[in-house]
Amino acid sequence: MAEQRTLILGGARSGKSIAAERLLAGEPEVLYVATGGDDSGNAEWASRIALHQARRPESWGLAETIDLVPLLDSPGPPLLIDCLTLWLSRTMDSLDVWADLSRAGLVEERIALLAEAWSRTSRLVVAVSNDIGSGVVPADAGTRLFRDLMGRLNTAISLRSDTVLWTVAGRTLPLT
Known part of the structure:
Protein backbone atom coordinates (compact mmCIF):
# COMPACT_ATOMS: atom_id res chain seq x y z
CA MET A 1 0.00 0.00 0.00
CA ALA A 2 1.17 3.54 -0.73
CA GLU A 3 1.76 6.30 1.79
CA GLN A 4 -1.14 8.73 2.01
CA ARG A 5 0.16 11.08 -0.75
CA THR A 6 2.47 9.66 -3.41
CA LEU A 7 3.79 11.42 -6.50
CA ILE A 8 5.29 9.32 -9.29
CA LEU A 9 7.52 11.21 -11.73
CA GLY A 10 9.29 10.10 -14.87
CA GLY A 11 9.60 10.61 -18.57
CA ALA A 12 7.15 9.61 -21.29
CA ARG A 13 6.49 5.87 -21.42
CA SER A 14 8.67 5.23 -18.36
CA GLY A 15 6.11 3.05 -16.55
CA LYS A 16 4.63 5.70 -14.22
CA SER A 17 1.01 4.66 -14.66
CA ILE A 18 1.79 0.98 -14.19
CA ALA A 19 3.74 1.81 -11.01
CA ALA A 20 0.78 3.83 -9.71
CA GLU A 21 -1.63 1.01 -10.49
CA ARG A 22 0.64 -1.45 -8.65
CA LEU A 23 0.71 0.77 -5.56
CA LEU A 24 -3.07 0.66 -5.37
CA ALA A 25 -3.58 -2.91 -6.59
CA GLY A 26 -4.46 -4.17 -3.10
CA GLU A 27 -7.22 -1.62 -2.61
CA PRO A 28 -10.72 -3.02 -3.15
CA GLU A 29 -11.96 0.26 -4.59
CA VAL A 30 -10.06 3.05 -6.37
CA LEU A 31 -11.27 6.09 -8.27
CA TYR A 32 -9.13 6.49 -11.37
CA VAL A 33 -9.05 10.18 -12.27
CA ALA A 34 -8.27 10.65 -15.95
CA THR A 35 -7.31 14.25 -16.67
CA GLY A 36 -6.62 13.92 -20.40
CA GLY A 37 -10.11 14.17 -21.84
CA ASP A 38 -11.28 11.97 -24.68
CA ASP A 39 -9.63 13.87 -27.60
CA SER A 40 -12.46 12.67 -29.83
CA GLY A 41 -11.41 11.41 -33.21
CA ASN A 42 -7.76 10.78 -32.35
CA ALA A 43 -7.15 7.05 -32.95
CA GLU A 44 -3.76 7.03 -31.21
CA TRP A 45 -5.25 8.63 -28.09
CA ALA A 46 -8.19 6.20 -28.14
CA SER A 47 -5.74 3.29 -28.30
CA ARG A 48 -3.78 4.62 -25.32
CA ILE A 49 -6.97 5.02 -23.30
CA ALA A 50 -8.06 1.48 -24.18
CA LEU A 51 -4.74 0.08 -22.93
CA HIS A 52 -5.10 1.91 -19.61
CA GLN A 53 -8.69 0.74 -19.22
CA ALA A 54 -7.78 -2.89 -19.95
CA ARG A 55 -5.20 -2.90 -17.12
CA ARG A 56 -7.54 -1.59 -14.45
CA PRO A 57 -9.67 -3.83 -12.26
CA GLU A 58 -13.38 -3.65 -13.02
CA SER A 59 -14.02 -2.58 -9.41
CA TRP A 60 -12.21 0.72 -9.99
CA GLY A 61 -14.33 3.75 -10.75
CA LEU A 62 -13.53 6.43 -13.29
CA ALA A 63 -13.77 10.21 -13.20
CA GLU A 64 -12.72 12.18 -16.28
CA THR A 65 -12.02 15.68 -14.98
CA ILE A 66 -9.47 18.37 -14.29
CA ASP A 67 -11.51 19.58 -11.30
CA LEU A 68 -9.29 17.80 -8.77
CA VAL A 69 -9.75 20.01 -5.68
CA PRO A 70 -13.31 18.79 -4.89
CA LEU A 71 -12.17 15.17 -5.23
CA LEU A 72 -9.22 15.73 -2.90
CA ASP A 73 -11.45 17.57 -0.42
CA SER A 74 -14.13 14.88 -0.24
CA PRO A 75 -14.03 11.51 1.52
CA GLY A 76 -13.97 8.38 -0.57
CA PRO A 77 -11.85 5.61 -1.95
CA PRO A 78 -8.21 6.09 -2.92
CA LEU A 79 -7.54 8.29 -5.94
CA LEU A 80 -5.17 7.56 -8.81
CA ILE A 81 -4.67 10.81 -10.70
CA ASP A 82 -3.30 10.18 -14.18
CA CYS A 83 -1.83 12.62 -14.92
CA LEU A 84 -0.80 16.05 -13.65
CA THR A 85 0.86 16.88 -16.97
CA LEU A 86 -2.44 16.59 -18.81
CA TRP A 87 -4.14 18.45 -15.95
CA LEU A 88 -1.76 21.36 -16.56
CA SER A 89 -2.23 21.31 -20.32
CA ARG A 90 -6.02 21.22 -20.06
CA VAL A 107 -2.54 28.85 -13.83
CA GLU A 108 -0.21 29.46 -10.91
CA GLU A 109 -3.27 30.22 -8.77
CA ARG A 110 -4.79 26.86 -9.80
CA ILE A 111 -1.49 25.11 -9.00
CA ALA A 112 -1.51 26.68 -5.52
CA LEU A 113 -5.12 25.59 -4.92
CA PRO A 138 12.04 24.85 -25.92
CA ALA A 139 12.36 27.38 -28.75
CA ASP A 140 8.92 28.96 -28.39
CA ALA A 141 7.61 30.99 -25.46
CA GLY A 142 4.42 28.93 -24.96
CA LEU A 159 7.06 19.04 -1.37
CA ARG A 160 3.61 18.13 0.00
CA SER A 161 3.92 14.39 -0.66
CA ASP A 162 4.76 11.63 1.78
CA THR A 163 6.52 9.69 -0.96
CA VAL A 164 8.00 10.72 -4.30
CA LEU A 165 9.07 8.05 -6.77
CA TRP A 166 11.08 8.30 -9.98
CA THR A 167 10.28 5.82 -12.75
CA VAL A 168 12.60 5.05 -15.62
CA ALA A 169 12.46 2.05 -17.98
CA GLY A 170 9.82 0.40 -15.80
CA ARG A 171 11.92 0.68 -12.63
CA THR A 172 10.73 2.82 -9.77
CA LEU A 173 13.13 4.43 -7.32
CA PRO A 174 12.35 6.47 -4.22
CA LEU A 175 13.47 10.09 -4.14
CA THR A 176 14.56 11.30 -0.72
Missing part, protein backbone atom coordinates in the same frame (compact mmCIF):
# COMPACT_ATOMS: atom_id res chain seq x y z
CA THR A 91 -5.99 23.89 -17.32
CA MET A 92 -3.97 26.12 -19.64
CA ASP A 93 -6.50 25.38 -22.39
CA SER A 94 -9.45 26.23 -20.15
CA LEU A 95 -7.86 29.56 -19.17
CA ASP A 96 -6.88 30.38 -22.78
CA VAL A 97 -3.24 30.74 -21.74
CA TRP A 98 -1.89 29.42 -25.05
CA ALA A 99 -3.40 32.45 -26.82
CA ASP A 100 -2.33 34.92 -24.13
CA LEU A 101 0.76 33.88 -22.16
CA SER A 102 0.26 36.80 -19.77
CA ARG A 103 -2.57 34.74 -18.23
CA ALA A 104 0.00 32.35 -16.67
CA GLY A 105 -0.70 33.82 -13.21
CA LEU A 106 -4.16 32.26 -13.37
CA LEU A 114 -4.34 22.06 -6.08
CA ALA A 115 -1.22 21.85 -3.88
CA GLU A 116 -3.20 23.01 -0.83
CA ALA A 117 -5.93 20.44 -1.47
CA TRP A 118 -3.23 17.77 -1.94
CA SER A 119 -1.78 18.77 1.46
CA ARG A 120 -5.03 18.48 3.34
CA THR A 121 -6.64 15.47 1.67
CA SER A 122 -7.70 12.63 3.93
CA ARG A 123 -7.77 10.24 0.98
CA LEU A 124 -5.04 7.88 -0.08
CA VAL A 125 -3.87 9.45 -3.33
CA VAL A 126 -1.30 8.60 -5.99
CA ALA A 127 -0.58 11.03 -8.82
CA VAL A 128 1.45 10.51 -11.98
CA SER A 129 3.35 13.36 -13.63
CA ASN A 130 5.93 13.82 -16.36
CA ASP A 131 9.27 15.36 -15.52
CA ILE A 132 9.98 17.45 -18.59
CA GLY A 133 12.52 19.93 -17.27
CA SER A 134 15.70 17.97 -17.94
CA GLY A 135 15.70 18.32 -21.70
CA VAL A 136 16.35 20.97 -24.26
CA VAL A 137 15.06 24.49 -23.60
CA THR A 143 6.28 25.64 -24.63
CA ARG A 144 8.85 27.25 -22.31
CA LEU A 145 6.00 28.53 -20.15
CA PHE A 146 4.44 25.05 -20.06
CA ARG A 147 7.78 23.51 -19.07
CA ASP A 148 8.28 26.11 -16.33
CA LEU A 149 4.74 25.67 -14.97
CA MET A 150 5.17 21.88 -15.06
CA GLY A 151 8.29 22.25 -12.92
CA ARG A 152 6.43 24.48 -10.46
CA LEU A 153 3.51 22.05 -10.31
CA ASN A 154 5.75 19.01 -9.74
CA THR A 155 7.71 20.88 -7.06
CA ALA A 156 4.57 22.05 -5.25
CA ILE A 157 3.07 18.55 -5.18
CA SER A 158 6.38 16.85 -4.40
Whole structure:
Protein backbone atom coordinates (compact mmCIF):
# COMPACT_ATOMS: atom_id res chain seq x y z
CA MET A 1 0.00 0.00 0.00
CA ALA A 2 1.17 3.54 -0.73
CA GLU A 3 1.76 6.30 1.79
CA GLN A 4 -1.14 8.73 2.01
CA ARG A 5 0.16 11.08 -0.75
CA THR A 6 2.47 9.66 -3.41
CA LEU A 7 3.79 11.42 -6.50
CA ILE A 8 5.29 9.32 -9.29
CA LEU A 9 7.52 11.21 -11.73
CA GLY A 10 9.29 10.10 -14.87
CA GLY A 11 9.60 10.61 -18.57
CA ALA A 12 7.15 9.61 -21.29
CA ARG A 13 6.49 5.87 -21.42
CA SER A 14 8.67 5.23 -18.36
CA GLY A 15 6.11 3.05 -16.55
CA LYS A 16 4.63 5.70 -14.22
CA SER A 17 1.01 4.66 -14.66
CA ILE A 18 1.79 0.98 -14.19
CA ALA A 19 3.74 1.81 -11.01
CA ALA A 20 0.78 3.83 -9.71
CA GLU A 21 -1.63 1.01 -10.49
CA ARG A 22 0.64 -1.45 -8.65
CA LEU A 23 0.71 0.77 -5.56
CA LEU A 24 -3.07 0.66 -5.37
CA ALA A 25 -3.58 -2.91 -6.59
CA GLY A 26 -4.46 -4.17 -3.10
CA GLU A 27 -7.22 -1.62 -2.61
CA PRO A 28 -10.72 -3.02 -3.15
CA GLU A 29 -11.96 0.26 -4.59
CA VAL A 30 -10.06 3.05 -6.37
CA LEU A 31 -11.27 6.09 -8.27
CA TYR A 32 -9.13 6.49 -11.37
CA VAL A 33 -9.05 10.18 -12.27
CA ALA A 34 -8.27 10.65 -15.95
CA THR A 35 -7.31 14.25 -16.67
CA GLY A 36 -6.62 13.92 -20.40
CA GLY A 37 -10.11 14.17 -21.84
CA ASP A 38 -11.28 11.97 -24.68
CA ASP A 39 -9.63 13.87 -27.60
CA SER A 40 -12.46 12.67 -29.83
CA GLY A 41 -11.41 11.41 -33.21
CA ASN A 42 -7.76 10.78 -32.35
CA ALA A 43 -7.15 7.05 -32.95
CA GLU A 44 -3.76 7.03 -31.21
CA TRP A 45 -5.25 8.63 -28.09
CA ALA A 46 -8.19 6.20 -28.14
CA SER A 47 -5.74 3.29 -28.30
CA ARG A 48 -3.78 4.62 -25.32
CA ILE A 49 -6.97 5.02 -23.30
CA ALA A 50 -8.06 1.48 -24.18
CA LEU A 51 -4.74 0.08 -22.93
CA HIS A 52 -5.10 1.91 -19.61
CA GLN A 53 -8.69 0.74 -19.22
CA ALA A 54 -7.78 -2.89 -19.95
CA ARG A 55 -5.20 -2.90 -17.12
CA ARG A 56 -7.54 -1.59 -14.45
CA PRO A 57 -9.67 -3.83 -12.26
CA GLU A 58 -13.38 -3.65 -13.02
CA SER A 59 -14.02 -2.58 -9.41
CA TRP A 60 -12.21 0.72 -9.99
CA GLY A 61 -14.33 3.75 -10.75
CA LEU A 62 -13.53 6.43 -13.29
CA ALA A 63 -13.77 10.21 -13.20
CA GLU A 64 -12.72 12.18 -16.28
CA THR A 65 -12.02 15.68 -14.98
CA ILE A 66 -9.47 18.37 -14.29
CA ASP A 67 -11.51 19.58 -11.30
CA LEU A 68 -9.29 17.80 -8.77
CA VAL A 69 -9.75 20.01 -5.68
CA PRO A 70 -13.31 18.79 -4.89
CA LEU A 71 -12.17 15.17 -5.23
CA LEU A 72 -9.22 15.73 -2.90
CA ASP A 73 -11.45 17.57 -0.42
CA SER A 74 -14.13 14.88 -0.24
CA PRO A 75 -14.03 11.51 1.52
CA GLY A 76 -13.97 8.38 -0.57
CA PRO A 77 -11.85 5.61 -1.95
CA PRO A 78 -8.21 6.09 -2.92
CA LEU A 79 -7.54 8.29 -5.94
CA LEU A 80 -5.17 7.56 -8.81
CA ILE A 81 -4.67 10.81 -10.70
CA ASP A 82 -3.30 10.18 -14.18
CA CYS A 83 -1.83 12.62 -14.92
CA LEU A 84 -0.80 16.05 -13.65
CA THR A 85 0.86 16.88 -16.97
CA LEU A 86 -2.44 16.59 -18.81
CA TRP A 87 -4.14 18.45 -15.95
CA LEU A 88 -1.76 21.36 -16.56
CA SER A 89 -2.23 21.31 -20.32
CA ARG A 90 -6.02 21.22 -20.06
CA THR A 91 -5.99 23.89 -17.32
CA MET A 92 -3.97 26.12 -19.64
CA ASP A 93 -6.50 25.38 -22.39
CA SER A 94 -9.45 26.23 -20.15
CA LEU A 95 -7.86 29.56 -19.17
CA ASP A 96 -6.88 30.38 -22.78
CA VAL A 97 -3.24 30.74 -21.74
CA TRP A 98 -1.89 29.42 -25.05
CA ALA A 99 -3.40 32.45 -26.82
CA ASP A 100 -2.33 34.92 -24.13
CA LEU A 101 0.76 33.88 -22.16
CA SER A 102 0.26 36.80 -19.77
CA ARG A 103 -2.57 34.74 -18.23
CA ALA A 104 0.00 32.35 -16.67
CA GLY A 105 -0.70 33.82 -13.21
CA LEU A 106 -4.16 32.26 -13.37
CA VAL A 107 -2.54 28.85 -13.83
CA GLU A 108 -0.21 29.46 -10.91
CA GLU A 109 -3.27 30.22 -8.77
CA ARG A 110 -4.79 26.86 -9.80
CA ILE A 111 -1.49 25.11 -9.00
CA ALA A 112 -1.51 26.68 -5.52
CA LEU A 113 -5.12 25.59 -4.92
CA LEU A 114 -4.34 22.06 -6.08
CA ALA A 115 -1.22 21.85 -3.88
CA GLU A 116 -3.20 23.01 -0.83
CA ALA A 117 -5.93 20.44 -1.47
CA TRP A 118 -3.23 17.77 -1.94
CA SER A 119 -1.78 18.77 1.46
CA ARG A 120 -5.03 18.48 3.34
CA THR A 121 -6.64 15.47 1.67
CA SER A 122 -7.70 12.63 3.93
CA ARG A 123 -7.77 10.24 0.98
CA LEU A 124 -5.04 7.88 -0.08
CA VAL A 125 -3.87 9.45 -3.33
CA VAL A 126 -1.30 8.60 -5.99
CA ALA A 127 -0.58 11.03 -8.82
CA VAL A 128 1.45 10.51 -11.98
CA SER A 129 3.35 13.36 -13.63
CA ASN A 130 5.93 13.82 -16.36
CA ASP A 131 9.27 15.36 -15.52
CA ILE A 132 9.98 17.45 -18.59
CA GLY A 133 12.52 19.93 -17.27
CA SER A 134 15.70 17.97 -17.94
CA GLY A 135 15.70 18.32 -21.70
CA VAL A 136 16.35 20.97 -24.26
CA VAL A 137 15.06 24.49 -23.60
CA PRO A 138 12.04 24.85 -25.92
CA ALA A 139 12.36 27.38 -28.75
CA ASP A 140 8.92 28.96 -28.39
CA ALA A 141 7.61 30.99 -25.46
CA GLY A 142 4.42 28.93 -24.96
CA THR A 143 6.28 25.64 -24.63
CA ARG A 144 8.85 27.25 -22.31
CA LEU A 145 6.00 28.53 -20.15
CA PHE A 146 4.44 25.05 -20.06
CA ARG A 147 7.78 23.51 -19.07
CA ASP A 148 8.28 26.11 -16.33
CA LEU A 149 4.74 25.67 -14.97
CA MET A 150 5.17 21.88 -15.06
CA GLY A 151 8.29 22.25 -12.92
CA ARG A 152 6.43 24.48 -10.46
CA LEU A 153 3.51 22.05 -10.31
CA ASN A 154 5.75 19.01 -9.74
CA THR A 155 7.71 20.88 -7.06
CA ALA A 156 4.57 22.05 -5.25
CA ILE A 157 3.07 18.55 -5.18
CA SER A 158 6.38 16.85 -4.40
CA LEU A 159 7.06 19.04 -1.37
CA ARG A 160 3.61 18.13 0.00
CA SER A 161 3.92 14.39 -0.66
CA ASP A 162 4.76 11.63 1.78
CA THR A 163 6.52 9.69 -0.96
CA VAL A 164 8.00 10.72 -4.30
CA LEU A 165 9.07 8.05 -6.77
CA TRP A 166 11.08 8.30 -9.98
CA THR A 167 10.28 5.82 -12.75
CA VAL A 168 12.60 5.05 -15.62
CA ALA A 169 12.46 2.05 -17.98
CA GLY A 170 9.82 0.40 -15.80
CA ARG A 171 11.92 0.68 -12.63
CA THR A 172 10.73 2.82 -9.77
CA LEU A 173 13.13 4.43 -7.32
CA PRO A 174 12.35 6.47 -4.22
CA LEU A 175 13.47 10.09 -4.14
CA THR A 176 14.56 11.30 -0.72
